[in-house]
Amino acid sequence: MSELRLSPIERLVKALRRLPGIGEKTATRLAYFLLAAPRSVAEELGQAISRLLEEVVLCEECFNLTERSPCKICGDPSRASGELCVVEEPSDLASIEKAGVFRGRYHVLGGTLAPLEGIGPEDLRIAPLLERIRRDVVKEVILATNPSPEGEATALFVAEQLRALKVPVTRIGYGMPVGGDLEYVDAVTVRKSLENRRQFSI
Amino acid sequence: MSELRLSPIERLVKALRRLPGIGEKTATRLAYFLLAAPRSVAEELGQAISRLLEEVVLCEECFNLTERSPCKICGDPSRASGELCVVEEPSDLASIEKAGVFRGRYHVLGGTLAPLEGIGPEDLRIAPLLERIRRDVVKEVILATNPSPEGEATALFVAEQLRALKVPVTRIGYGMPVGGDLEYVDAVTVRKSLENRRQFSI
Numbered sequence: 001m002s003e004l005r006l007s008p009i010e011r012l013v014k015a016l017r018r019l020p021g022i023g024e025k026t027a028t029r030l031a032y033f034l035l036a037a038p039r040s041v042a043e044e045l046g047q048a049i050s051r052l053l054e055e056v057v058l059c060e061e062c063f064n065l066t067e068r069s070p071c072k073i074c075g076d077p078s079r080a081s082g083e084l085c086v087v088e089e090p091s092d093l094a095s096i097e098k099a100g101v102f103r104g105r106y107h108v109l110g111g112t113l114a115p116l117e118g119i120g121p122e123d124l125r126i127a128p129l130l131e132r133i134r135r136d137v138v139k140e141v142i143l144a145t146n147p148s149p150e151g152e153a154t155a156l157f158v159a160e161q162l163r164a165l166k167v168p169v170t171r172i173g174y175g176m177p178v179g180g181d182l183e184y185v186d187a188v189t190v191r192k193s194l195e196n197r198r199q200f201s202i
Numbered sequence: 203m204s205e206l207r208l209s210p211i212e213r214l215v216k217a218l219r220r221l222p223g224i225g226e227k228t229a230t231r232l233a234y235f236l237l238a239a240p241r242s243v244a245e246e247l248g249q250a251i252s253r254l255l256e257e258v259v260l261c262e263e264c265f266n267l268t269e270r271s272p273c274k275i276c277g278d279p280s281r282a283s284g285e286l287c288v289v290e291e292p293s294d295l296a297s298i299e300k301a302g303v304f305r306g307r308y309h310v311l312g313g314t315l316a317p318l319e320g321i322g323p324e325d326l327r328i329a330p331l332l333e334r335i336r337r338d339v340v341k342e343v344i345l346a347t348n349p350s351p352e353g354e355a356t357a358l359f360v361a362e363q364l365r366a367l368k369v370p371v372t373r374i375g376y377g378m379p380v381g382g383d384l385e386y387v388d389a390v391t392v393r394k395s396l397e398n399r400r401q402f403s404i
Contacts, residue, residue: 012250046252048214
């Protein structure tokens, strides 16, 4: 069926089905919900999605998603504590911010090492991390990649890269369930894992 | 937190949370997915939602959702068989169309009777249904409301209203699981329930 011949409802169902975890039945249910709900529900959702890509950019310092670069955290002098928290994704950063316990700055790697998928060190923001540590006053690097095999391997690799820079490196640990994901864990667990961080040994 | 101070991501999460079955974690996951996915995914979804309300109207004949009134089905002379299928919602009509076995026309009631919620006969399109049957050549009215208590009660009420018009009234039956919903049932079950329709007795 050509794109032009799809009805507005079919077009929406098709677009919704590209989202993770949404099949045809859920997509159909959501489409009819939007038609039956107050006008503002669909209007606000359509606008929020359309404006998302226009308004969100990467922070040049930490590579977090932000409305302007440098982001609020990198531009906040009260957060220049010298603690630098290295995470995989912006969603992990958001999860740590929500816990409200960390007052330093972040560095978003943009993923984990995955040699089988062809993702090597040059695909992550490791070089900008080293450059940042050489340039700024960094008292401690907290490796907050996920406690998954990929996250552990990435933490190990980053720690090895940092050895020459003589900066103390710690790893979040106690509190995170093994195999868990920072993005989905509750705020208390995130707080515990930050409080109980330990010296990273390689 | 005021609407103006929400970030684009927070605004999207808030808008997504208004959808049925989507909580904060799913909404957050979808928002970050849209940021990481190819641009076209978010663009097409945003457009499909924004255009949905502009482009979809109610058919003046059958009250189905359509791009222009009368809808394709009401405007198709080959479907003037005299069979009129009465359904609760446009999604039920779509489900019967998908089964591909019914070649007559439809009438969308717009819900079911629900006295406890204050939904009476005047809130459904029952008067336009009677008017349509008086005006057009209708050989059979198929009551295809859902086999739920509300759907059965509505079918009974409509059948009573139709008695004076001396038009044969049938009820879809065999094949539909009791307590099920036309919107979610498979095409074979829908086809069976149409083939095995029975005389409606009140």
